[in-house]
Amino acid sequence: MVGLVVVSHSERAAEGIVEVAAEMAGDTPIEAVGGDGQGGIGTVPDAIEAALEAADDGDGVVVVVDLGSAVMNADVAIELSEAEAVVADAPVLEGAVNAAVAATDPSATLDSVREQAEAARDIEKL
């Protein structure tokens, strides 16, 4: 299955978003990663790389991220990682939910899951 990694500056935010997405995710491997590694707010590439490895079962990983440096550190982690992974240009929570659902489709691919995560940009709430 295509895996999913949720990256936030806040570890608690990442874990909370994973909780929400996991309700719809079936067996999709989902990892939460966040924080500066010292209990503070931030992102570090090593932790994201570890999450990529944990979420990858060979079919690749879609990554959803929150703010600026999360994008950069996810990019660095992807360069370091053995896993095939892509960052989805999507809102982090809605993108995670969409990706989690898309990953349960038997014909899901890395591209189809990313596309569904990115479709979350167009979700209207009102």
Place this chain on the structure above:
Amino acid sequence: MSDDGAAVVAAVEAVAERLERERDHLTELDSAIGDADHGGNMARGWAEAADAARDLDDPEPETVVKAVGKTLMSEVGGASGPLFGGSLVFASAEITDGITAETAVAFAETYLEKVEDRGDARLGDQTMVDALTPAVHTFKKSIESDDIGTLEALAKAVAAAERGVAFTVPIRARKGRASYLGWRSVGHQDPGATSTLFILEEVLATAADELDADVPAVDAASPTIPDDETEADAADEE
């Protein structure tokens, strides 16, 4: 240990000391338009980078720069890790055969390109690119067109970076955390551009020290960056 390798270690130590002295100053700048972590992140990251540089058995310029970059990447939370650290690791490939005027120019250009790429930032976005671009362009032009000495070229680059830092004040942030403030970012000096200047100043001071020379006095209003040109750039941003 090569002399150049030892000189690079000395430069890294000087940067670490400077950023520790500037910790509160950088945090103050970052508090105004960002998340107030730049001073602490840079001071802590470069202190650990200096330790990593000192721990190398046989330091060469490339291995020192790479070790510093890797340490910054893993130890500095936030954007500074990938921007300063990742770009140093990437650009270190340009000085595999040591530091000459030519490889220094290649290193500077590659570093700037990587920062622009990784941060998706361009000149005028109120980021470190605004300090780096004039520094790198001035350094390259001084060496390749004006054929002046490396130390003087570096001094001109530092003077150019200083003007770049000043340029971040009257413009609006388009990248980084400050961009969320929109127009309220105008009137503030960018912390990343400022720390970039501090790093370049310490590299210059160390280079002069290693060469047993005084830091060359160069005109900040260098003819390589005429007054009317920077003013036209500033006007374009408004």
